Amino acid sequence: TGTLATSDQLFRLQQGTSSVNEYTLQFCTLAAASGWNEISLLGAYQQGLNPEIRTAMALYDDSIGLESFLHRKTRVSQRLATCQPPVTAPQPALVAASFPVPEPMEVDTTRLSRTERNHRITLCLCLYCGKQGHHICTCPIRPPRLVVSTIQSEVETASLTLLPVTLHTSDYSLSVSALVDSGSSGNLISQKCLNQLQLSRCRHFQVYSLKTIQGKPLWRGKVRHSSPYINLQVGLFHKEEIRFLVLEESTVSIILGRPWLPRHCPELRWDPCDVTHWSKQCHTQCLSNLPHPRPVSVQVASTHMESPKQAFTPEIPAEYAAFQDVFSKQAATQLPPHRPWDCAIELLPGAQLPKGRVYPLSIPEHQAMEEYIAEALSQGFIQPSTSPAAPSFFLVGKKDGGLRPCIDYQQLNSQILQQPYPLSLVPAALEELRGARVFTKLDLRSTYNLVRIRAGDEWKTAFVTPTGHYKYRIMPYGLSISPSVFQTFMNKVFREFLHRFVVVYIDDILIYSRNLAEHRQHVQQVLHKLREHSLYLKLEKCEFYQPSVQFLGYVISAEGVQMDQGKVNAI
Template identity: 60%
Template sequence: IGILHQEKIQLLVLEGANVDIILGRPWLVKHDPILSWGTGEIIKWGKGCVTDCFPEIPRPVQKPLPVFTTSVESPIEKRSVQIPKIYSSYKDVFCPKRASQLPPHRPWDCAIDLVPDAPMPRGKIYPLSLPETKAMEEYIHEALSQGYIRPSTSPAASSFFFVAKKDGGLRPCIDYRIINQGTIKFRYPLPLVPAALEQLRSARIFTKLDLRSAYNLVRIREGDEWKTAFVTPTGHYEYLVMPYGLVNAPSVFQNFIHEVLREFLHKFVVVYIDDILIYSRSEAEHHHHVAEVLQRLRDHQLYLKAEKCSFHLSSVQFLGYIIDQQGVRMDERKVSAVVSWPEPTTIKELQKFLGFSNFYRRFIHSYSNITAPLTTLLRGKPKTLLWTPEAAAAFQSLKSAFTQAPLLTHPDPDLPFVVEVDASTTGVGAILSQHHGDPPLLHPCAYFSRKLNPAERNYDIGNRELLAIKLALEEWRHWLEGAKFPFQVITDHKNLQYLRNAKRLCPRQARWSLFFSRFQFSITYRPGPKNIRADALSRMHDHPETSETPVNIIPEHIIINPIEWSAPPVVATPEPRPPPGCPPGRQFVPRTQRIALIHSTHTSLGTGHPGANNTLTLLSERFWWPAMARDVRQYVQGCKECAMSKSPRHLPAGKLHPLPVPNRPWSHLGVDFMTDLPSSDGNTCILVIIDRFSKFCRLIPLKGLPTALETAEILFNHVFRYYGIPEDIVSDRGPQFISRVWRSFFRLLGVTISLSSGYHPQTNGQTERKIQEVGRFLRTFCHGHQDSWNQFLGWAEYAQNSLRQPTTGLTPFQCVLGFQPPLFPWNGEPSEVPAVDYWFRESERVWDAAHHHLQRAVRRSKSIADQRRIQGPAYAPGQKVWLSTRDIRLRLPSRKLSPRFVGPFTILEQVNPVTFKLQLPPQYRIHPTFHVSLLKPFHPPLIPSTEPGHEEEPPPPLLLEDGSIYSVKEILQSRCCGGQLQYLVDWEGYGPEERSWVPRADILDPTLLEDFHTSHPEFPAPRGRGRPPRRQ
């Protein structure tokens, strides 16, 4: 009777009967089945059948297959496992001995990448009982013999302990919590269970395979084994295979098994970690599918646990569900567990029950409404459980609903769908159905329900019904969007039939309407009494306490004292007849007066230049016009006062753009000066030179800051003659490094000069970091006698070059010299000198390893840095931007009250993805190249600067090289006064009343002088132009 239901009964033989068996009323009373009278099928069995009539494992199809016997070793017993004879050629795939061998390295090895400065576990050794000690010794001995673990000297040491299995055995566990906290997460997705089940439609025969010691089939990436180390009372060990407990283990294994079986996925294979389900439409097809999978597993040295494999089933238990040709149902053993679940007495027990039942919510009518009294008990994270009569009733109702859950049919894309929705004051519900059978009857494919939040409970009934449709379409979008046939939405709210033809929609409905336009469906009205199925999802099990008054979303104290301001007289008189769409109680503003109203509201002393949202809120209290939010946003974006005065609140712009990774030592250098040191043996500064490949540094003491030519000679004498001429040198924009001598010197040598962008020293970050480390060393050893730092400088250089670099995994000495010099003199016997070719091969190997580690470190640094940054705006040459004043000295008394940005300035070119060159006035005397984080877009103001009350403020002067710099707009006249040439100038940003005479030396822009004297040859000019100045 069915595939799962089995029993033995005594029957009487009747002659002349035209049916096989007749079951009377006593049988029906005993089993209490739920029948479908339309199809003549049994949908659900009674409670007693769960424990009396269902076997532990689903039986195979009625036609048995030939089998062969293989023996599976177990610590307790030996038992035979039957495998179909047709697969006898794959007997090695089920071999336990081969499965216990150390697997090979593959591209999918488990990597354990740690964040910088990740803490190391210092494991505690737990005391073990005698049985645990024996189990531990057996486990360590077996793992060592298999090659799964090895003795370790790792700095990491996670704890080792046991937990009990369901069968009373002991499972070894390792506490990897600290390692997991510092591990960079691998986000490979696990399959969605509902989506996986939907692949099984039209399948008739199934085979389920289980991998033996699944995680142990994957190796730990070479070099990462030390991170898996653990301690036991008998020693310190580390894994060579992937152990259980690592945070990335499920994602790594899912990625691995997906790559192995990729060409079979979504065709006839579903994989969830180590569970493999093969499904087919016919037996012959199934034989071929299973053979293909077994061959693929053999090719990749993956082995199966025969005792947990099931072949050629017409009904299979997979991922907690029972699946057959008809559809998906709940596992009866899980149902039995829910039915016998005792009433919770603690918060933890209630959470455990809800978590267990939530797994099957897609089978339960009105799940969210049924559980509402239970979830209410968890609000506010209480410490004790206050069990109520309503909660007790909901608990029993949920258990009853589990025993009545229907069979869910597989969705068929070749049939039209029907979506039934309904909404109540507490929740929404929906049913996805299709017509099956002859005559066609509506069968459910899935249920959906959700509680309404406080804001949604304030919706009127029409918007709640509309919300139910929106949530249902979102839940089943993968089936309904782009469906082969238009689907039908059934609701008991008649007005929704006219939604698509409505001429006026509220903003919420307009937003939802855009979402609905992606689907092809029609809305059908069905009165509430006839819409019983969906109505049950939203109204069934309503409880008195859920009927509550509308919730005030905005706290009262926020709206007690609204800010008031005076409206301009032009909008003080309301329009005689407001246009359609104007909300009641708000005044319509004509198009010609909108900008003036925004301006008066935004710039008022009572409002203080608020942001776009706050400006819109102030206006919306009394006024309205179409596209009001867009106009306010555009105005605030173009407000110059806001652009110059407000600091950005977003993350710094510009993703990390790391320097290229060198291929050999001393090909790419970084240089900088360490200054402001006390005199030591006559030296007051240090030239720091670092090799960006090996991190090898040279520290050269100097009497004072050298000139550009002296700096070049120092580099040649201390670096180039030993290590060769480099390809690139990175430096800041110090005077030595931007001079013409420096550029000419290295241009002749063929060396590229790279300068950091303006006010962004991170470009030369390696040298800046090395200066910090050297300063820390000198402070440590000579803080009491600061004039003795020169004596320790050599040791500082030796110490820096002896330290292992996390980016390369080697010390600078090892990268450059090929070996690590000892800290103390070597006292052993001299060893044989290695061959020269061996030295070169070893050096090349060291360089390759260092290059590999450098590239990995750069990728990791970029990934971490980009988590604290956002993508910079897409700037283009010709676009105007504001420039941050963060690193510019302004001629203003207080930095806190100074503008945050100046400009706008035009972009001339994009130097690299995160650096731009600006067109600055010549008198600014700062380098025009800036990092994108120091820029922000310029938006033209909506109100021209010539309007009254909106005069543009003069720009603040720059303080550069201890002098005030003002921008000259135009030279008007020249004269000689006291033998000195003077010019009458018009200042940028100031009126005619501010014109003044200034000396020739104060005019810094030669272009202005050239243009003036060319246009006005009659005025006095400098002597260099061929004639003496004339007196006026």
């Protein structure tokens, strides 16, 4: 049942100067949390309408139900706005996806009379096809019931709001339409969309059932899986990482519900439909790369659909609140201390130091280089150099449109004494997981930049740019020995936990346990180690208390280890 406050707001809600669509949006938001039955909701909705709309709607029978009533209200308000008289005979219409697809006898009640229905029940005949040997739920000729699908009659259907969005992964980008639905208590993605992105789903720690705002089941099945984090882009500049619950079947790709709306607070203009404003939080996070002046309008389309449940804002579990510093993004930008496992660069006898050329840069590239150099100098990651080594500096494009700095260490790598590669074989490492039922996956922030170059070896990492000559104090990306050095470091840090409840592969840490109580202790031990060695985590990439996780191309659960189907399909 809903709270008294919600019920009071619903009871007092009036259309007033709002449009019918705006009033309906507010009503559906409150109705979803009220717990009222359909008759009460219908009465409250009618009572809040302006008199001219309520009078026009009096021509219709209340028994048509709330969903159809809401749809017809939209059509009536449109006619009144354009001074067109309403038609005398109401046309039947169904709002998309609010109820399960009806069975044949529900579509046409004359097809199966009460006498025939009782006859079939008495003789144990199928209520769908009339044959013996099975029930309607297992009828072989009964068409499958859709979960979230578009239910249309011969008349036009109701119109709701769609945002054009783009989903980005490391390998794919997909442009789809996202349904913005304040009545949905979750953010959802279709399994079809997940397949197109070549992503695998994970079993979610909680199971959800789907219901309409009247509390009626939307689908017999349950929502049991969630997606990995996906980069969601709205328009040119609004970007974020988000995780969805997965719908098995749906004709809409993305549903953005109440978990997404309060955070971003998009203000919609209905005619024409567009987003006119984002929240303050968006301007500091999602729109942080937006140039000035900032355009704040994004065109949207409309369609006919309605939806269901739940998204994810990264939060540290309460039992690990004392480890806030381990998840600090700011701390990860500080110069790490020297350790026994610093990156030592041993040159082969007679090695020739690399000499590169200075590449000409475009204006955007030059600006990106200046920003990178200034930031790295302020962090202490690099410093001016007079080294005889001078590999080239250049920039390459990223999938999100940005630029990534690169150093051409190819010649240096050929002159370095290579170190043994202590990366364990993945299948062998996963054998340790037998009997585990609870999993947590942690992702390190900054990775190689968390390791210092051995004192005295910094000059060997020098590089040249159009504006100066610099050397690294931290281990840069591009050195052939970097993976080996970092894995050795990780093995030393977690030595006492390896082969017991931890698997480490470069910057991916998997913690596995047989039960929840044991798992909490294991996670705390790992967090203590990370703090002790000044290592930091990306909270947005961490997954806690999962019955199933994706790890190194595998899907791991209590049932065993399977290949990640998304990776297999990509191959």
